[in-house]
Amino acid sequence: MNDQDNGLRRRATGRRIAAMGLAVAASLAMFAPALAREQGVQGQSVGTTANVEAANDPLEGFNRGSFKLGMGLDHVILAPIAHGYMAVTPRVVRNRVSSAVYNLGEPNTVMNMVLQGKPKRAMRSTTRFVVNSTFGVLGLFDVAAKMNLPRRGADFGQTFGKWGAKPGAYLYVPLMGPLNVRDGVGRALDFVTDPVSLYVGGLSTDFGKARTGVTIVDLRSNTDPAFQALKDAADPYVTTRSAYTQYREAFVRDATGDAEVLPDFDAPPPEAPPQDASPATPKP
Amino acid sequence: MTGKTMTNTTSTRRGANAALLAFFGAVAIGGPALAQNSARDAGAEAFVQAKAQRVITVLANKSMSDAQKTQVFHQAVDELADVPRITNFVLGKYARTITPEQRARFTPVFRTYAENVYQSRIDDYRGEQLKVVGSVVNKPGDVTVKTVISGGQITQPLPVSWRVLGGGQTWKVVDVQFKGIWLAITQQQDFVSTIDNAGGNIDVLINQLQKGGSAPSGRRK
Numbered sequence: 357m358n359d360q361d362n363g364l365r366r367r368a369t370g371r372r373i374a375a376m377g378l379a380v381a382a383s384l385a386m387f388a389p390a391l392a393r394e395q396g397v398q399g400q401s402v403g404t405t406a407n408v409e410a411a412n413d414p415l416e417g418f419n420r421g422s423f424k425l426g427m428g429l430d431h432v433i434l435a436p437i438a439h440g441y442m443a444v445t446p447r448v449v450r451n452r453v454s455s456a457v458y459n460l461g462e463p464n465t466v467m468n469m470v471l472q473g474k475p476k477r478a479m480r481s482t483t484r485f486v487v488n489s490t491f492g493v494l495g496l497f498d499v500a501a502k503m504n505l506p507r508r509g510a511d512f513g514q515t516f517g518k519w520g521a522k523p524g525a526y527l528y529v530p531l532m533g534p535l536n537v538r539d540g541v542g543r544a545l546d547f548v549t550d551p552v553s554l555y556v557g558g559l560s561t562d563f564g565k566a567r568t569g570v571t572i573v574d575l576r577s578n579t580d581p582a583f584q585a586l587k588d589a590a591d592p593y594v595t596t597r598s599a600y601t602q603y604r605e606a607f608v609r610d611a612t613g614d615a616e617v618l619p620d621f622d623a624p625p626p627e628a629p630p631q632d633a634s635p636a637t638p639k640p
Numbered sequence: 641m642t643g644k645t646m647t648n649t650t651s652t653r654r655g656a657n658a659a660l661l662a663f664f665g666a667v668a669i670g671g672p673a674l675a676q677n678s679a680r681d682a683g684a685e686a687f688v689q690a691k692a693q694r695v696i697t698v699l700a701n702k703s704m705s706d707a708q709k710t711q712v713f714h715q716a717v718d719e720l721a722d723v724p725r726i727t728n729f730v731l732g733k734y735a736r737t738i739t740p741e742q743r744a745r746f747t748p749v750f751r752t753y754a755e756n757v758y759q760s761r762i763d764d765y766r767g768e769q770l771k772v773v774g775s776v777v778n779k780p781g782d783v784t785v786k787t788v789i790s791g792g793q794i795t796q797p798l799p800v801s802w803r804v805l806g807g808g809q810t811w812k813v814v815d816v817q818f819k820g821i822w823l824a825i826t827q828q829q830d831f832v833s834t835i836d837n838a839g840g841n842i843d844v845l846i847n848q849l850q851k852g853g854s855a856p857s858g859r860r861k
Binding site: 607 | 725728729731732733734735736753756757760761764776778782784793795796797803805814815817819820821822825826829830831833834837845848849852
């Protein structure tokens with residue numbers, strides 16, 4: 357009996373610690389950006405707006421190395437798998453797979469819409485999940501979209517942004533891709549609080565393993581045009597950072613309702629240095 | 641033992657969910673109301689509806705060869721876009737220091753590069769219908785027109801925004817936004833970084849664009 361009590365007490369303490377840990381992580385996500393801003397380095401400046409201000413990339417040297425490693429790993433592991441998948445699977449089948457993967461993410465979307473104080477959006481996404489899971493044959497068909505219930509995403513990174521957290525320092529993690537402090541914490545929370553993982557099966561189950569594998573292949577094949585587009589870039593690292601930053605800021609604006617402020621198109625930013633005919637050593 | 645551990649973990653994570661819901665719920669109560677910009681510009685919207693739809697229609701035309709599409713796109717660019725303004729914008733801070741000789745070299749190189757990139761991005765999605773859904777006046781003569789592209793191979797309607805400058809019935813596109821990403825802004829950051837890393841030497845960028853971006857074997861397509 358005493359052992360049982362101790363066990364229950366330990367479990368309750370564990371839950372409290374975990375909850376406190378997540379609350380601390382959430383708080384860190386709120387305040388880290390302010391710290392990161394103060395420590396931010398001067399990147400290239402393209403304007404004075406939220407989404408295009410000087411890049412906050414204090415770890416640029418490390419990140420460039422990670423990017424190079426990540427692109428190398430993608431080249432030998434993920435890209436061949438994705439291209440093989442795209443070669444043997446008709447687009448219509450891939451679309452069904454994408455719908456099913458997206459559908460499994462809807463409960464997490466609903467949770468974040470609630471956390472953002474958006475009950476109408478949460479209801480719409482709940483309806484989408486119910487309709488697509490039943491009439492849409494486990495999400496294979498997006499029946500709800502035809503009922504004027506289009507897709508609308510939400511995640512913890514967006515939720516933090518909705519409540520004022522700034523993105524913080526930029527990070528590049530091989531095989532996970534571009535991130536920032538806010539979205540890194542958000543992605544970890546998305547993972548540990550995902551309702552489908554909790555109630556149907558996480559990574560320790562066959563379902564969870566299959567879901568993760570299919571999600572990775574689906575994500576890589578869906579983002580293949582972006583990987584192809586990088587071949588056009590003069591500096592693929594900066595192009596990836598810029599695109600990711602803009603993409604996430606637009607996603608956060610979708611939750612905040614803030615208007616986008618764009619740089620003046622005809623006024624070049626200041627700080628043009630004098631030209632040096634001898635090229636400097638490029639950054640790694 | 642393993643089962644007990646898993647139960648503990650699941651309970652812990654459910655508890656964490658509840659804590660998070662409570663945390664954000666409390667914040668939500670005090671959340672501020674947000675204002676929306678509702679200004680629209682009918683002239684800019686009509687311009688995008690007509691000119692951008694034409695480009696989309698050409699690129700979705702299955703009876704035309706890729707070479708024909710590229711030729712038509714090349715001709716349509718001047719009607720649709722303000723190429724000189726975009727050329728200046730993508731140079732960022734280096735627009736102030738570029739020499740006339742470098743500008744003369746950069747202008748045609750960038751035009752070829754930009755035509756290829758813009759055509760590729762629009763063509764990636766292979767939509768057929770473009771519908772204007774609204775616009776936002778950033779300032780007089782500077783409007784973001786919001787559209788949705790659908791049909792063709794697009795399974796979910798694709799939001800695309802067009803930044804246009806001008807006035808009355810005379811407008812030109814200076815930037816296009818897919819999935820929140822502005823092409824010209826991204827190019828500006830890309831180009832400025834490349835020049836920065838070359839010690840401010842703009843010729844390095846021009847040579848790289850001539851070779852076709854960072855791809856070792858030249859530009860794709």
